[in-house]
Amino acid sequence: MAKADMILSAARVLTLDPARPVAEAVAVGGGRILAVGRADEMEPLVGPLTRHHVLAGKTLLPGLIDSHTHGLWGACQQLYQIFLGLSAEVGAVLEAIAARAQDWPADSWIIAGAWRPNERPALGPCPRLLLDRVANGRPVVVKDATYHNFWLNSAALRAAGIGPATPDPAGGTIERDETGEPTGILIETAGALIQRFLDPSADQLDRAARHMAGLFHSLGLTGFKEPMAFAPELRAYAGADLAGELNLHVAAHLTRFSPASEDWVPMEDLARLRRDHVAPHLHTGFAKLFLDGVPIARTAAFIDPYPGEDPAGHDPERHLLIAPDRLCDELVALDRAGLTVKMHAVGDRAVRAGLDAIAAARRANGFSGLRHEIAHANFIHPDDLPRFAALQAVAEVSPRLWMPNPVTAGQRAVLGDARVETCHPVRSLRAAGAEVVYGSDWPAAVPDANPWIGLVGMITRRDPSGRFPGSVGAAEAIPLAEALPIFTVNGARALGLEGLTGVIRAGASADMVVLDEGLDTMPPEEIAAIRPAATLFEGRVVHGGL
Known part of the structure; x- marks a missing residue:
């Protein structure tokens, strides 16, 4: 023995x-x-x-296992960027940028955060000018709280070649003034026009991987899903693992389509990425699609109109980033290729589109054994709740995003109280037999990757610090005994490591x-x-x- x-x-x-x-x-x-x-x-x-x-x-x-955290993004934010928190006032962000710009290399971008899209009017008619006054000629980008929208100064717009003649990309908007000049605000897929300037170097990613591992271990995390991976992230994860510096189970969702990429990543490139980035604890049989945006920017896709929107002019398809027919074809192909798909879907129309696509894959391929995920799954039409179990689809929920927090007031202002109270119906999903996993989405719209706060958000639907009073969707709270498996057993299953981690068993x-x-x-x-x-x-x- x-x-x-x-x-x-x-x-x-x-x-x-x-x-x-x-x-x-x-x-x-x-x-x-x-x-x-x-x-x-x-x-x-x-x-x-x-x-x-x-x-x-x-x-x-x-x-614990976080099924949706941008580990390297978060580490890079802590190591290299200006981040004053999700509650930071614009004036404080501008002061921090001014201080950094004094001795910053002239051609290097200053990356800062965060601003809140619902407070866009406070930035004035031409937000780029606010940044111009403090940037000392340096290119500056300020990420919004969700990482879906960006605020640039004039130097950054010039460096990226964005001007009056630059067309809006499909699914995105270059905000312009009455003369056609860009104001400095880029919405959704328009952010892809600047992504190459935001990408960290290989050395920075290597340092970020080590920093992230130490941070996650200090929080009790031993596994996570990277929800949007390209070649540089995969190289950093694999390198850290092979050097014995990762010590985490990682499932990386290879990006097929996202607002951060100017075009679809070819299927043959996904196959190459899987083949070229092999490490004992890095699992790459996963893919990522984005179906809509975020409510606070009014880019999430809903079946019913936003409050104040003319119902007669409401088009539920307007904010879908992928046409439903194309999406169904994608799920069939990705499922057939052996890739478990995570689909960013916030509004109930996007969630339904994702479930429809999984249904198409099941009809075409039968049950492949792959349990595709609806990421965030904030708003789900009641008719769609039983479809998760029927399709063996996974609902990923983000209690850090939807318990009261710095963004909640903006969500209520955009969506109205009644709709906000329906978010993340965890109890209803479980009652319908759905598999649920937890994702923090750090650093997008959450200040840290702490899973214990997420656990409390799931069992109380309240902010445990008391800084943000009240609750969100209190009727959907579940007890600790039901929540803890979501952070362990279910997370392991989503990693493809059921029985190997997430449980203490021989x-x-x-x-x-x-x-x-x-x-x-x-x-x-x-x-x-x-x-x-x-x-x-x-x-x-x-x-x-x-």
């Missing part, structure tokens, strides 16, 4: 394994869990080199988190404040200590 490298005992082990939900000891060997149970059951696994850690009543649970990878207190006895405010005492990946301590 193989002997354990390590035994953890005197713990409250929340296994997330229905066969044995609670235990007191875990044996680990060769990066895998050898046994779970009582302390005396571990004795046959003790050898001369076995390390024994008595946890003295601490809680042990599987590492044979699984030893990916675990140690907490000082009992998670299942904490009030929500304390859950939100959790800082793991230790995080283990494949049996190695990658954060904290035992």
